[in-house]
Amino acid sequence: MTIVSSPADTGPVLRAEAVEIVRDGRHLLRDISLTVRPGEHWALLGANGAGKSTLLGLLGAVTHPSRGVVEVLGRTLGRVDVRELRSYLGHVNPRHTPDGPLRVRDVVLTGLTNTAALVPRWTPTEQEEEQADRLIAMLGMSARAEAGWPTLSQGERGRALIARALMPSPRLLLLDEPATGLDLAAREQLLAGIDGLRARHTSLATVLVTHHLEELPATTTHAMLLREGRCLALGPVADVLTSDLVSTCFDHPVRLIRSDDGRWAARAERAVFSAV
Numbered sequence: 697m698t699i700v701s702s703p704a705d706t707g708p709v710l711r712a713e714a715v716e717i718v719r720d721g722r723h724l725l726r727d728i729s730l731t732v733r734p735g736e737h738w739a740l741l742g743a744n745g746a747g748k749s750t751l752l753g754l755l756g757a758v759t760h761p762s763r764g765v766v767e768v769l770g771r772t773l774g775r776v777d778v779r780e781l782r783s784y785l786g787h788v789n790p791r792h793t794p795d796g797p798l799r800v801r802d803v804v805l806t807g808l809t810n811t812a813a814l815v816p817r818w819t820p821t822e823q824e825e826e827q828a829d830r831l832i833a834m835l836g837m838s839a840r841a842e843a844g845w846p847t848l849s850q851g852e853r854g855r856a857l858i859a860r861a862l863m864p865s866p867r868l869l870l871l872d873e874p875a876t877g878l879d880l881a882a883r884e885q886l887l888a889g890i891d892g893l894r895a896r897h898t899s900l901a902t903v904l905v906t907h908h909l910e911e912l913p914a915t916t917t918h919a920m921l922l923r924e925g926r927c928l929a930l931g932p933v934a935d936v937l938t939s940d941l942v943s944t945c946f947d948h949p950v951r952l953i954r955s956d957d958g959r960w961a962a963r964a965e966r967a968v969f970s971a972v
């Protein structure tokens with residue numbers, strides 16, 4: 697599989713400059729600037745309501761900024777057909793609900809038309825069918841390819857939705873809390889799947905939203921910390937994922953631990969009570 701088909705194949709995959717989003721007179725995002733290059737894997741972290749999903753909506757060409765500039769795959773929002781632009785992106789929304797009694801392979805194929813159901817009178821080519829089967833295999837789902845969507849576990853759905861998002865061979869994959877609702881084994885399988893995907897497709901860029909550091913794949917290269925709609929810090933993970941910055945971000949003292957396998961864990965700092 698080649699992950700190359702999109703406008704403006706060179707340069708940053710995403711660029712936001714001095715972006716603001718205002719709704720009902722309230723700033724949901726303020727002064728956000730960010731550049732994502734091919735091969736970078738960003739984590740977007742912040743407490744509930746910090747603005748992560750709002751920012752991902754901008755980066756996925758779903759919404760427009762109130763002020764500032766957003767370029768997605770080299771195209772400036774506001775000057776481009778966003779529906780066409782979106783067809784070049786992979787966007788994994790764990791709340792995606794397929795329309796109708798679809799099998800896993802059908803749901804993956806709907807990634808090509810970016811629809812909830814199979815488009816009437818649309819028939820995938822042989823190559824597209826093969827692509828779907830390759831992606832299903834890559835995400836470890838071959839044994840469930842013929843299964844009906846309602847019979848899947850949450851973890852299986854998560855992996856099938858990543859395969860769906862990869863159908864248009866995107867250069868950019870956006871993942872909105874992909875581990876939500878997964879049990880321990882399913883989460884670990886999902887993270888291994890994301891690590892494997894990044895290793896195989898070295899120019900793919902990803903942005904993953906979460907509020908749990910334990911849900912970050914080891915291959916995460918960069919992070920942005922959002923707090924109350926503002927960027928608290930951004931850059932390589934070694935600079936940004938520190939106990940001090942994460943404590944400020946979540947308004948709670950935490951100790952950050954990075955284990956030998958490259959994964960992170962956060963522990964709340966306990967208050968020390970002295971005996972009287």
Ligand SMILES: Nc1ncnc2c1ncn2[C@@H]1O[C@H](COP(=O)(O)OP(=O)(O)OP(=O)(O)O)[C@@H](O)[C@H]1O
Pocket residue numbers: 719720724742743744745746747748749750751907
């Ligand atoms: N269309 C809208 N109009 C008004 N307020 C909105 C709108 N969309 C989101 N908000 C508010 O903007 C803030 C940021 O929401 P957002 O969903 O981006 O946060 P988040 O960081 O993804 O949170 P969570 O971790 O809880 O999912 C929240 O206070 C939310 O209520």
